[in-house]
Amino acid sequence: MEKRDAFVEQLLKHSDAGRLHSQDAVLAPPGASPRLRVKDPDALLTLPEFIREAIPEPVQIKMQMEDPTALLTLPEFVKEPIPKGLDPSPPPASPRRKNSLKSVRSRSMSAPPLAWLLSSSSRSSSPTTSSPTESKKPKASRMRRVGSSVAVMPTLQTNLEVTYVAEYHESLQHVLVFLNVTGVMPGAVLDAEVVPAAQVPANTEDGNGWLVLRCGLSTSPYLRLPARVEPGKKEVQASGGHFQVKLSVLSANGTGPSNFVHSTLMDASRLSVMRPTGYVCASCSLPLVHASQVRDYRDLPSEHWAELVDAWMCHSDQKLHEHVQKHSTQGFWPTEGQALVGGSYLLFEQSVVSAHNLCTIDSNDEDKHVDTWVRVRCICGSIVGRRREHQLVGGVPRMVYRLAKYAIRPLSPSHEAPRIPLSAFVAEDMNELVHAHATYRFVILDEEEERPRLLMWLFKPSMRMSYTTPTEYVLPKSASIHAAKVLFKILGPSAAYSDLQIVLNKYPSFPQAEHLYYPREICRRLAGALKESNSAYPEGMRTMTDLDVGWLQRV
Incomplete structure (x- = not known):
């Protein structure tokens, strides 16, 4: 034994002298995979x-x-x-089903197996055994x-997307709501309920009721109503592709159109209280009028007051007052330090106007019809009104400026300028012609080219309404407003004044329509607001007598 051990030790010494220890193999445990081999952590x-x-x-x-x-x-x-909680436990299959899997096709043969969704533990285990x-x-x-x-996996509950128009018909004492609801399956039951204003969260300004729609687990947002109605469940009627709800108005209702005054259209009393220090261009804010020099504001009568006076004079021997005779022949003109307030315009005397920020339009671009008023525009390009030379009896000629209210903005250190939509001034012009000539149909023409741009029928001059539009461009997406319901038709850009009579003959009573002139940009803005209001109505309610349905917001 001693000789054998000595011989082995001698062999180890000889083999160790000819190689490096770093070349020795690291033996891994038996059965271990190459991934489990020990690696150098610093490598x-x-x-x-x-x-x-x-x-x-x-x-x-x-x-x-x-x-x-x-x-x-x-x-x-x-x-x-x-x-x-989400691991589905398959029901125990009967031996017959196990033996006849080919006879029953429970799912597509081309679909991949569902086992790839499971973890390796689920695929390799059975209800009774598990992989070691x-x-x-x-x-x-x-x-x-x-x-x-x-x-x-939360339970999804989507809200109903609703666009609607709610019209308050004061004479009939009810509110008609026209609803367009998306996300409702055909034949689904839609429930409506009027909720009192006190129960609506974050409601601090509107005391009227609010309407809520429900369909299964889905609900709509709170929908404003234009008047106070009785709370509770309401009947929903399906009409074609939309829904309608009729609501009875409470007897003590103070939100009717008759309660509205038009003082917010910048009449003389409101301007006297505001005491503006100046008026600026609504487009570029350049100063146009130095109002600090204006000491007196006075309201003008109707544009057609002289016609009304002639209608009142039913006896030939009646004589008018000297003051009335003077203004019927010469008209009303502002004096120095005075401003006259019309329905949609202001008259200023030249001494308070910043003439260096205004320029007249060349006579070559003037309207085809004869008019002593010359159009003026701000140096930014926006048309702000007209001007005309006037000479008082025994006085020197002076220039008078007629500036549109929608084209200028008053500045006051003590009062905020009222936010009045453009449509309110247009509705005021129409309303004035309604009282003077009892006409409800109008043709809107642009001043630059004298082309007809819009046909408009003032269907209901004053009413309360609430709405929600599908998009928000010109109008607020949702509001409760005082408006004038109109039927309109937007004419194409190729329409010429010579073809106007042919166009008017297609629509009843429009050949006797009144003509209103506005700058082309105002006509475009007005058409955009009308088109957006039309989109709030359901598809089946957007046209009447070949005219589109919309509204003009008032104040």
Whole structure:
């Protein structure tokens, strides 16, 4: 034995002298895979090796706990175990069904198997046995990922998308609501309920009731109503592709159009209280009028007051007052330090006007009809009104400026300028002609080219209404307003004044329509507001007598 041990030791010494120890192989445990071999933790990795390197399990668990809402990649999602609450337990199949799987086709043969969605533990285990390899995994690797999209499946409850128009008919004492609801299946039951204003959250200004629609678990937002109605459940009627609700108005209702005054259209009393220090261009804010020199504001009568006076004079021997005779022949003109207020314009004397910020339009571009008023525009290009030379008896000629209220904005240090929509001034001009000539149909023409742009029928001059439009461009998306309901037709850009009579003959009573002139940009803005108001009505309610239905907001 001693000789054998000596011989082996001598062999080891000879073999050790001819090689390096770093070339010795590291023996791995029997049965271990190459991935489990011990690696040098300080060894540098190439980019492909770094990409293939798995995240250490403790680091992965720490990342999951710090950011539970982190998104999963597709490989991570596939490896995620199914939560216990969502793991469907298949019903026990009968032996007959197991033996006759080919005779029953429960799903498409071309569809991939559902087992790829399950984790490796679910695929390799059965209800009674489990894989020994899986059971040896640490608990942290088999835990459910907190906040994972696999574990959270909330019940979705979408709101009903509603566009509507609610019209308050004061003479009939009811509110008609025309509803266009998207997201409702055909034949579904739609419930409506009027909720008192006190029960509506974040409601501090509107004392009228609010309408709520329900269809199953889906509800609509709170819909404003233009008047106070009785609360409670209401009947919804389906009419074609839209819904209608008829609501009775409470007897003590103070929101009717008869309660509205038009002082907010900048009449003489309001301007006297505001005491503006100046008027600026509504487009560029350049100063146009030095109002600090204006001491007196006076309201003008109707544009057609002289016609009304002739109508009142039913006896030939009646004589007019000298003051009335003077103004019927010479008209009303402002004096120095005075401003005259019309329905949609202001008259200023030249001494208070910043003439260097205004310029006249050349006579070559003037209207075809003869008019002693010459159009003027701000140096920014916006048309603001007209001017005309006037000479008082025994005085020197002076220039008088007629500036449109929608083209200028008053400035006051003590009062905020009223926000009045453009449509309110147009409705005021129409309303004045209604009282003078009892006509409700109008042709809107642009001043620059004298082309007809709009046909308009003042269907209901004053009413309360609420609405929600599908889009928001010119009008607020949702509001409760005082408006004039109109029927209109937008004419194409190729329409000429010579073809106007042919166009008017297509629509009843329009050949006797009154003509109103506005700048072309005002006509475009007016057409855009009318078109947007028309979109709030349901599809079947948007036209009447070949005219589109809309409204003009008033104040």
